[in-house]
Amino acid sequence: MLFIKCPYCGIRSQNEFAYGGDATVKRPELNKEISDKEWDDFVYNRKSPRGKHLEFWHHISGCRQWFKVHRDTATHEIFKTLKPHEEL
Amino acid sequence: MTSISSLNKVHHLGQYGNFENKDENQLIKIKEIKNIFIYQVVKFKNSKKNNTEIMVDNLNFPEVLKVNSNDQTRILWMGPENWLVISSKNLLNELNEKFSTTEFAVTDISHSRSIIELQGSDVLEVIKKGSPFDIESLTKNNCTNTVYNGITITIDNIEDSKNQIRIISLRSFGESLYHSVTDACLEYGYKAI
Structure with missing residues (x-):
């Protein structure tokens, strides 16, 4: 069981949250010519790192906000949580 | 307002569970809050409007995890720029006057919520049985x-000293929530009022 600090509501149980995927993926720039490989990487291909990872989480049973969690996927230690527009 | 409340089929008056040999004051009181107006107020993402000056029923809109209230109305913080106005008065006209449609979305959701009010010394124990939230901090x-x-719920602490709280859920989850809560109350004995 994780305890995650929502940037809006404070520390809550993992039961209130839903995992939302890799937060490091950047959408290709608008109107830029990109290859099928780049588009494929953006839409489908994900790394599955062992160690520190930046993730999106959704406080679905709380304030219903999306935010970023910097977490170790091996130890589950959470280093920091950020609002979506904030960078590490 | 609808004449059929959301808990109409499950909320039957009487005493249940471990109520024998107990004083009535020791029992948990369970009440359905019905025929009440509920409005959702959401500020648009791109809105620059400052809402701290706006008052509804002489109440400001509260900060994070707070409630502003008077005898008839309670305004709950639900999330950033998102509030729930619960009132026995019809405030829709006042809300529409004060919140411009270009900056805010005001929605009447009176029929889409179930509200259960619990009161009694063991109420916090009942919440602890089903919720991971640290209810003592509320x-x-x-x-x-x-x-x-x-079940996703909103807990509104009305009065500490009386251990009086309200649990609000989506109407469609109301009956399930009622069963869950009353199940948890059986151990202490409860009175449906």
Whole structure:
């Protein structure tokens, strides 16, 4: 069981949250010519790192906000949580 | 207002569970709050409007996890730029006058919520049985969204000293929530009023 600090509501149980995927993926720039490989990487291909990872989480049973969690996927230690527009 | 309340089929008056040989004051009181107006107020993402000056029924809109209230109306913080106005008065006209449609979305959701009010010394224990939230940290006029046996709920602490709280859920989850809560109350004995 994780305890995650929502940037809006404070520390809550993992039961209130839903995992939302890799937060490091950047959408290709608008109107830029990109290859099928780049588009494929953006839409489908994900790394599955062992160690520190930046993730999106959704406080679905709380304030219903999306935010970023910097977490170790091996130890589950959470280093920091950020609002979506904030960078590490 | 609808004449059929959301808990009409499950909320039957009487005493249940471990109520024998107990004083009535020791029992948990369970009440359905019905025929009440509920409005959702949401500020648009791109809105620059400052809402701290706006008052509805002489109440400001509260800060994070707080409730502003008077005898008839309670305004709950539900999330950033998102509030729930619960009132026995019809405030829709006042809300529409004060919140411009270009800056805010005001929605009447009176028929889409179930509200259960619990009162009694064991109420916090009942909440602890189904919710991971640290309910002891919730003081008077605090509110929070959390889960109860997997059902998303809002807990509104009305009065610390009386251990009086309200649990608000989507109407479609109302009956399941009522069963969950009353199940948890059986051990202490409860009176449906």
